[in-house]
Amino acid sequence: MKAKRISWKEIKRQKFLVICTVCFVIYGIIFYYIPLGGWIMAFQNYKSRDGFFGSEFVGLAKFKFLFSDSTFLRVIRNTLAMGVLNLVSTFFMAILFAILLNEVRLAIGKKFVQTVSYLPHFLSWIIVTGILHDALSSSGIVNELLIKCGILSGPINFFAHKGYFWPIVAFANVWKETGWNAIVYLAAITSIDPSLYEAATIDGAGRWAKIKNITLPGIKPTIMILLIMNIGNVLNAGFEVQYLLGNGLVKSVADTIDIYTLTWGVGQNDYSLGTAAGIFKSVVAIILIVAANQFAKKSGESRLF
Amino acid sequence: MKNSKLQRVLAFVLLAVMVFALAGCNKGKSGDIKEYTMFIAMPGSEINDDNEVAQIIAEKIGGRVKETWLTGQSAAEAVGSIIASNDYPDFIDGGDGMMALYNEGVLVPWDEYLESGKYPNLKEMYSDKEWESFRQADGHIYWANVFQNNYGENRATTHNDEAFWIQVKVLEWAGYPEIHTLDQYFDVLTRYAAEHPTTESGVATIPYTMLCEDWRYFCIENAPEFLDGYPNDGSVIVDKSSGTPTIVDYNTTPTAKKYFAKLNEQYQAGNIDIEFATQTYDQYIAKLSTGAVLGMCDQWWNFAYTINDVFKQQGLDKQGCNYIPLGLTIEEGMENRWHTYGDTLNNSSGVAVTTDCDDPDAAFKFLNDLLDQEIHDLRFWGVKDVDYLVDENGLYYRTEEMRTKAADPAYQASHLCNYSYMPQWLGTSRDGINAMQPTEQASEFLNGLAEPLVKCFQAYGADSYPDFIGSVVEENAPWFPMYSFSNAMTTETPGGVAWTKMGEVKHEWLPKVVMSKNFEETWEQYMSAYNAVNPQDFLNEMQQELDRRAAS
The missing domain is CATH 3.40.190.10 (Periplasmic binding protein-like II)
Incomplete structure (x- = not known):
């Protein structure tokens, strides 16, 4: 296929679209690219009183401090672990939920369930963590249930055990986002040609066979694109949940890169260290997204770029 | 058609009225009464905007303070975000974050105001020697701690420790x-x-x-x-x-x-x-x-x-x-x-005026006037005959009903206003009879038990x-x-870094040690984690400061 030359005439014809695009490009420059200038802080011993130009240049000293700090290494591990756990669980649950919902025949029931399921998405984390705190407290519903059922003899403090923290965070993410994430898949499913299903029915395919051979392959491109995008987001494992649910006891598994950035950058006024941690995070995110995209390309799937 | 046009005009008029009304309100309030803002790096309860005592105080001394308190974050993070936003309230008590504010150069030095003689109540808070201890490395005073400071005879009834x-x-x-x-x-x-x-x-x-x-x-x-x-x-x-x-x-x-x-x-x-x-x-x-x-x-x-x-x-x-x-x-x-008898001077934090305050003279006058006996009584005792009574000897007392009312959070928000992080006194009132604060009035204290x-x-x-x-x-x-020194440490020095990390280690390990099934083993692990963050750096800096303080 020969690439089309872009002519003035063409641009004039698409005036409206071009203007819209330009707006977003400007937006992107202002809010995504100009702030990158701040990265210089990572190479300085930045003091906001001295500004960008007055602060002492220290090269890679901040990065050296970062990678010799065992806390930072632990924080990377936590971020990756929770990121992957969240990705896998929310991703899997959303697809499962979309397919199950698609199989519901009763239209009203389907609409109702869908609406209810995506409502939690609109709750802010402070509310979700509040609910979790109450539900999991020693006199909360979970402990009460487990004790009444005879599974536990006394209440356990779920937030005091490191082993529970990641699952709690993953569960919170699943609860909050499953319904919302399923919307995209539901939309993808509706765009599958109904004649395929009809043909399969005539061939004697059951529900299971139809899901396996039509629905899943039908939404595969959507799944791949979303997977690639989400992999880039793995390091955004969260800030609010861990910040609000964490405590001194589970700190070693709860702190993420974002929290580290906050405590050192904002809390201790060491913007340089905070920025260095932020740069590291961005670099890893870029590597991940490129790798995922390459992988998709190799296996002949749809990809981002 | 006509109808919808009318509606539109009507809507516009209503909107205009509302805008003007809002603007009008603001003007009415801030006429000759100055509105100050204050951030306190401690959790607290906000009082209502139409708080009655705050209004009385505002009419008497021409200023009122809108206090904002810490919610959810740690003090250091809250102060850090204020610094990052570069938008400061008029008054600030940054708690542990005081040094960060000082390093940022956003606090107004108190020296010339204290020396000017225009603010005698403020100056009176501390002796010259005590004021000296608030002096920072650059030779200026930037804040005053407002607590544990007695006027006249000490009246302590509580163990405030x-x-x-x-x-x-x-x-x-x-x-x-x-x-x-x-x-x-x-x-x-x-x-x-x-x-x-x-x-x-x-x-x-x-x-x-x-x-x-x-x-x-x-x-x-x-x-x-x-x-x-x-x-x-x-x-x-x-x-x-x-x-x-x-x-x-x-x-x-x-x-x-x-x-x-x-x-x-x-x-x-x-x-x-x-x-x-x-x-x-x-x-x-x-x-x-x-x-x-x-x-x-x-x-x-x-x-x-x-x-x-x-x-x-x-x-x-x-x-x-x-x-x-x-x-x-x-x-x-x-x-x-x-129990600590006498005053404890914690010079590591206190109330400060920021450079964003457009009229520092008025701000210092406000701080000064808050220490005026009449205003101080309003802040801590409330309104005479409403919140307390005065007997024939001039002794303040409260009925049981008044005490219960003063303990009611709704009443505290709507009526009482003690500006609790602003300059204040403990000890004996200037009238020589009463205590500066009701909790220290012996008769009040015993009757209130x-x-x-x-x-x-x-x-x-x-x-x-x-x-x-x-x-x-x-x-x-x-x-x-000595905590007044460690509270002010920043991560600029090795001792400060060690101090921060010691805190992190202890936050994690102390509960672990308590909850452990095998105390000895966990204690050993705790000790090795603790020693790994170089507590000696911190202790050395503390020793230096101790030597300095002992010599002066």
């Missing part, structure tokens, strides 16, 4: 025993709890809890210094026994190990709240408010102001839920210094809370309190 507290009903049940050691303390608590598994209202009894959140983890952390008989230097022990004052780390003393071993034993026996390590300050206060917690280690100001009001409101004070302080030591028969407390005071022959502690009465050392 740390102690192991115990509910008065427990003491009554046990026949008012003498309790001097940790062992005796936990023995009484657990025996009482065994016999009273729930409170009168059916809440499960919690023999002992501790708060471990953020900077308030002193509730678990610094007891070893007191158990060894040392005063509240906060972050270290100062040992004078060898002649030259020497810094000692209380985290690693044999007493510390014994104390945590005791907590561990009690936790394993089910006598310590299983949520202690994960509760937030709000949850902790809520727990205490039920009256179900028999004892804890805490500072009076960290719980009593809220809890005593709640107990009064709920009638729990009549059930003996109020707390009595105990001056415990690790062994029987040791001296203790839980619930019956179980009165019986307890009689049983132990105590007139005030410090009598229960029986601390050694002595002059504070010239370096006291």
Whole structure:
């Protein structure tokens, strides 16, 4: 296929679209690219009183401090672990939920369930963590249930055990986002040609066979694109949940890169260290997204770029 | 068609009216009364915008303050975000973040205002020598601490310090025993709890809890210094026994190990709240408010102001839920210094005026006027004949009804306004009769005590809370309190980095040590994690400061 030359005439014809695009490009420059200038802080011993130009240049000293700090290494591990756990669980649950919902025949029931399921998405984390705190407290519903059922003899403090923290965070993410994430898949499913299903029915395919051979392959491109995008987001494992649910006891598994950035950058006024941690995070995110995209390309799937 | 046009015009007119009305409101309020903003890096309750006493004060001295308090974050993070936003309130009390504000150069130096003679009340707060101690490295004074500062005669009735507290009903049940050691303390608590598994209202009894959140983890952390008989230097022990004052780390003393071993034993026996390590300050206060917690280690100001009001409101004070302080030591028969007599000058934080304040002269005048006796009475006593009465000798007193009202949070928000982080006095009023604050008025204090407390005071022959502690009465050392130095440390120095990391290690390991099934092993792990962050760097800097303070 020969690439089309872009002519003035063409641009004039698409005036409206071009203007819209330009707006977003400007937006992107202002809010995504100009702030990158701040990265210089990572190479300085930045003091906001001295500004960008007055602060002492220290090269890679901040990065050296970062990678010799065992806390930072632990924080990377936590971020990756929770990121992957969240990705896998929310991703899997959303697809499962979309397919199950698609199989519901009763239209009203389907609409109702869908609406209810995506409502939690609109709750802010402070509310979700509040609910979790109450539900999991020693006199909360979970402990009460487990004790009444005879599974536990006394209440356990779920937030005091490191082993529970990641699952709690993953569960919170699943609860909050499953319904919302399923919307995209539901939309993808509706765009599958109904004649395929009809043909399969005539061939004697059951529900299971139809899901396996039509629905899943039908939404595969959507799944791949979303997977690639989400992999880039793995390091955004969260800030609010861990910040609000964490405590001194589970700190070693709860702190993420974002929290580290906050405590050192904002809390201790060491913007340089905070920025260095932020740069590291961005670099890893870029590597991940490129790798995922390459992988998709190799296996002949749809990809981002 | 016509109709819709009319609607549109009408809507526009309404909108215009609203805009003007809003603008008008603002103008009306800020006419000749200046509105100041203030951020306080502590949690607190905001008062209503139309608070009555705030309005009276505003009319008298031409200013009012909109206070904003810490919510959710730590003090350092809150101050950090204010610095990052570069948008400062007129007044600020940054707590631990004070040094960050100073380093940022956004505080107005007080020197010329203090020297000008125009603000005598403010100047009067401290002696010249005390003001000197607020001077920073650049030779200027930027803030004044507002607490623990007595005018005239000291009237202390409360133990405004740390102690192991115990509910008065427990003491009554046990026949008012003498309790001097940790062992005796936990023995009484657990025996009482065994016999009273729930409170009168059916809440499960919690023999002992501790708060471990953020900077308030002193509730678990610094007891070893007191158990060894040392005063509240906060972050270290100062040992004078060898002649030259020497810094000692209380985290690693044999007493510390014994104390945590005791907590561990009690936790394993089910006598310590299983949520202690994960509760937030709000949850902790809520727990205490039920009256179900028999004892804890805490500072009076960290719980009593809220809890005593709640107990009064709920009638729990009549059930003996109020707390009595105990001056415990690790062994029987040791001296203790839980109670600090006289003023404690914590020069590491206080109220400051920022460079964003457009009229610092007016701001300092406002601070000065808040110390005026009439205004001070309004702040802490309230409105005469409404919140307190005056007898023929000029003595202020309150009826039981007034006391209950003053303890009601709704009334506090709508009517009372004490600007609690602004300059204030303890001790005796300028009239020579009354106390500066009602809590220190002896007659008020005794009349305000619930019956179980009165019986307890009689049983132990105590007139005030410090009598229960029986601390050694002595002059504070010239370096006291050392925490005013460690609080102001930043991560600029190796000692400051060590101090921050020591805090992180302790936040994680102290609860672990208490909850561990194998105390010895966990203690060893804790010690190696602790030593790995170079506490010696911190101790060295503390020793330098101690030497400096001892020499001056």
